Amino acid sequence: xxxxxxxxxxxxxxxxxxxxxxxxxxxxxxxxxxxxxxxxxxxxxxxxxxxxxxxxxxxxxxxxxxxxxxxxxxxxxxxxxxxxxxxxxxxxxxxxxxxxxxxxxxxxxxxxxxxxxxxxxxxxxxxxxxxxxxxxxxxxxxxxxxxxxxxxxxxxxxxxxxxxxxxxxxxxxxxxxxxxxxxxxxxxxxxxxxxxxxxxxxxxxxxxxxxxxxxxxxxxxxxxxxxxxxxxxxxxxxxxxxxxxxxxxxxxxxxxxxxxxxxxxxxxxxxxxxxxxxxxxxxxxxxxxxxxxxxxxxxxxxxxxxxxxxxxxxxxxxxxxxxxxxxxxxxxxxxxxxxxxxxxxxxxxxxxxxxxxxxxxxxxxxxxxxxxxxxxxxxxxxxxxxxxxxxxxxxxxxxxxxxxxxxxxxxxxxxxxxxxxxxxxxxxxxxxxxxxxxxxxxxxxxxxxxxxxxxxxxxxxxxxxxxxxxxxxxxxxxxxxx
Numbered sequence: 477x478x479x480x481x482x483x484x485x486x487x488x489x490x491x492x493x494x495x496x497x498x499x500x501x502x503x504x505x506x507x508x509x510x511x512x513x514x515x516x517x518x519x520x521x522x523x524x525x526x527x528x529x530x531x532x533x534x535x536x537x538x539x540x541x542x543x544x545x546x547x548x549x550x551x552x553x554x555x556x557x558x559x560x561x562x563x564x565x566x567x568x569x570x571x572x573x574x575x576x577x578x579x580x581x582x583x584x585x586x587x588x589x590x591x592x593x594x595x596x597x598x599x600x601x602x603x604x605x606x607x608x609x610x611x612x613x614x615x616x617x618x619x620x621x622x623x624x625x626x627x628x629x630x631x632x633x634x635x636x637x638x639x640x641x642x643x644x645x646x647x648x649x650x651x652x653x654x655x656x657x658x659x660x661x662x663x664x665x666x667x668x669x670x671x672x673x674x675x676x677x678x679x680x681x682x683x684x685x686x687x688x689x690x691x692x693x694x695x696x697x698x699x700x701x702x703x704x705x706x707x708x709x710x711x712x713x714x715x716x717x718x719x720x721x722x723x724x725x726x727x728x729x730x731x732x733x734x735x736x737x738x739x740x741x742x743x744x745x746x747x748x749x750x751x752x753x754x755x756x757x758x759x760x761x762x763x764x765x766x767x768x769x770x771x772x773x774x775x776x777x778x779x780x781x782x783x784x785x786x787x788x789x790x791x792x793x794x795x796x797x798x799x800x801x802x803x804x805x806x807x808x809x810x811x812x813x814x815x816x817x818x819x820x821x822x823x824x825x826x827x828x829x830x831x832x833x834x835x836x837x838x839x840x841x842x843x844x845x846x847x848x849x850x851x852x853x854x855x856x857x858x859x860x861x862x863x864x865x866x867x868x869x870x871x872x873x874x875x876x877x878x879x880x881x882x883x884x885x886x887x888x889x890x891x892x893x894x895x896x897x898x899x900x901x902x903x904x905x906x907x908x909x910x911x912x913x914x915x916x917x918x919x920x921x922x923x924x925x926x927x928x929x930x931x932x933x934x935x936x937x938x939x940x941x942x943x944x945x946x947x948x949x950x951x952x953x954x955x956x957x958x
Contacts, residue, residue, distance in 0.1 A: 504530070504537050511546055520554035521742075523547075528838040541567060541574040548580070552587070555673030558629070558744050559839060561587045587676075600922060600949030602630035604682065606956075610664025619668060622954045623677055625927075630678040630744065633665055634955050637687035637719070637751055657691040657734060666741050678744035680843075684751045685731055685826065686719040692730050702727040707757040707778035714760050714778065719751065722825050723764045735833060745841030746833070747877060748826055753861045756781075756811075759818050768817055774810060781811045807859075819862045827871040834872065843875035843922065844868060851878065851907050869915060876911065879924040880904045881953050908944055918947030927952045 511526040527547035534540065548563035564587070567580035603622045609615050610633065623631050669679045689702055702724045704717040720727050735746060757778070765776050830842045850857035850865035857863045869876055904923075912918045923944065944950070 501538075504534055504539055508539055508543060508546075511543070511550075515546055515550055515553075518553075520550045523550035524554065524556075524559075524839070532838055541576055545576045545580070548583070552583070555676075556742070556744075557587050557673075557676045558678040600629065600919070601626055602628045602632050602678075602680065602949070602951045603927075603954055604632040604634050604924065604951050605954045607633050607635045607660050607664070610660055610668065615664060616668060616671060620671070620675070626952055628677065628952070630680055631668065631672065632680040632682050632747065632951055633660075633668070634682040634749070635660075635684065635688075635691065636955070637684045637690070655693075657737075661737060661741060665738070665743065669741055669743060680745045680747060680841075681738050681743055682747040682749045683735065683738075684749045685829075686722060686751045688731050688734055689720040689727060691734060694730075698726070702730075703761075704758055705760045707760050707782065709757065709782055712779065717758055719758070721759070721761045721764065722822055723759075723761055723767070728825060728829070732829060732832060735829070736836065739833060739837040739840050742839070745843060745874070747843040747845060748829075748873075750845040750847050750861070750863075750879070755860045756815065759862065764818070764821075767821075768814060771817070772813055774813075776810065776814060781808065781814060815858050815862070816864075819858055819864045820867070822862055823864065823868050823871065826868075827873075830872045841874045842872070843877050844871065844873040845877040845879065845924075848878050848880065848904075848907060851911060866914070875920055875922050875949065876915065877922040877924060877951070878907070878911070879953075880907075881924050881926045905944065908948060912945045912948065918945050919949070921945075921947075922949035922951055924951045924953050927954045 507526065507530055511523050511530070514520075514523040514526060524547060527543050527550065530537075530543045531540065531547060534543075537543070544563050544566055548560050548567065551557075551560035551563060561584060564580045564584045567574060567576045568584060603626060605619055605622055609618050612618060619631050619633075622628075665679065665681065672679050686704070689699065694702065700716070702720045704719045704721040705714050706717045707714050722728065738746060760778055768776055826844065830844075833840055833842065846863055846865045846868060847857060847861045849861060850863040850868075854864065854866070857865070865876070908921060908923055911921045915921060
């Protein structure tokens with residue numbers, strides 16, 4: 477009898493469950509009401525922030541459709557048409573009926589017409605320009621002119637791996653350090669975002685993660701600690717690299733801080749750019765070596781990796797100096813552990829960076845660029861650029877980007893004798909098709925193409941005439957255009 481009473485006392489009563497559910501519903505209704513009030517007071521940014529939190533924290537709420545409706549409305553009223561389009565589309569999808577579907581469908585069509593979406597079967601068309609363009613006296617006009625050339629729905633501002641340059645090219649940056657970073661953000665990107673909201677185009681920012689230390693006022697000691705290190709096979713010595721090491725916790729914090737400043741400007745998204753690599757010889761910082769040795773319990777030195785084959789034979793420097801794109805060298809088993817570990821740890825950092833940025837800035841889209849080599853020859857890419865694109869594609873990235881800029885195909889335009897690059901090679905077409913087949917969603921794939929791979933479309937600016945799969949996004953590269 478006593479046992480029965482005790483068990484009955486421990487059970488949660490139905491009335492308690494109903495009370496908790498009622499309190500939860502009251503909290504959700506109050507949050508939604510606060511958002512409505514902010515909307516009708518014209519506080520559209522505040523409305524969007526409230527509702528982004530609602531959608532994230534209450535995805536199964538019976539009020540979720542209404543929250544998405546007001547979120548889409550607030551983005552549209554604020555002029556952020558790309559974000560509004562995404563939210564309206566969510567209301568047009570799904571199996572269960574909702575009272576906003578019909579109106580949302582009409583608004584999707586209206587915004588797509590404004591943004592130029594689907595004019596040539598590509599969901600996303602953008603232009604990429606050098607960050608230095610925005611520091612020119614007519615920088616905003618130049619940016620919008622490039623955008624108008626292809627009737628793009630976005631402008632991507634590309635921060636290069638900084639090197640001193642005296643060339644008089646608009647994309648070049650005359651100085652480095654945080655002063656340059658802040659100046660481009662304040663004088664260039666901030667007004668461009670405002671202009672984009674007025675004219676209906678988005679703004680993205682491309683950043684080279686391994687070079688961002690150049691946009692920070694680091695001391696000589698910090699630069700020494702953060703720098704990557706490469707192995708010189710001709711001398712047998714480890715030396716400082718031009719790039720920065722993603723294994724440094726201090727440097728990772730700097731990268732997050734710089735990107736947070738970008739996100740605070742309400743840009744649409746950030747592209748983690750793929751940077752040039754020193755092949756298998758980079759990454760030999762003391763920290764990386766120590767972490768590898770602790771994980772695998774094996775001693776690691778470059779001499780072990782690059783002087784002895786898997787059969788115990790000596791590898792000469794002449795073998796290795798010509799091995800940028802080949803994996804024919806018979807590397808020892810320890811080398812493959814090292815190559816796989818480097819690729820995996822680099823991906824983990826980028827993935828965590830994407831998660832942390834999105835948790836603080838829910839509206840931010842994040843794209844990751846991978847080298848074409850990663851898709852065509854995964855083993856070679858693992859050696860040369862420390863990438864495993866299959867693993868990377870499963871990360872927290874909205875889009876996977878690859879650069880087809882370097883291998884344009886040239887065909888003769890019918891009725892002329894002039895060579896005009898009007899498409900992409902069969903090799904590149906197969907590469908992109910392979911990406912789409914694996915990801916199963918063409919909209920998650922973007923390609924970077926030369927600005928020369930366009931043709932005039934009567935009254936609509938220039939667009940690529942290509943056989944890319946429907947839905948694949950295109951970024952036309954204008955970074956080298958004076």
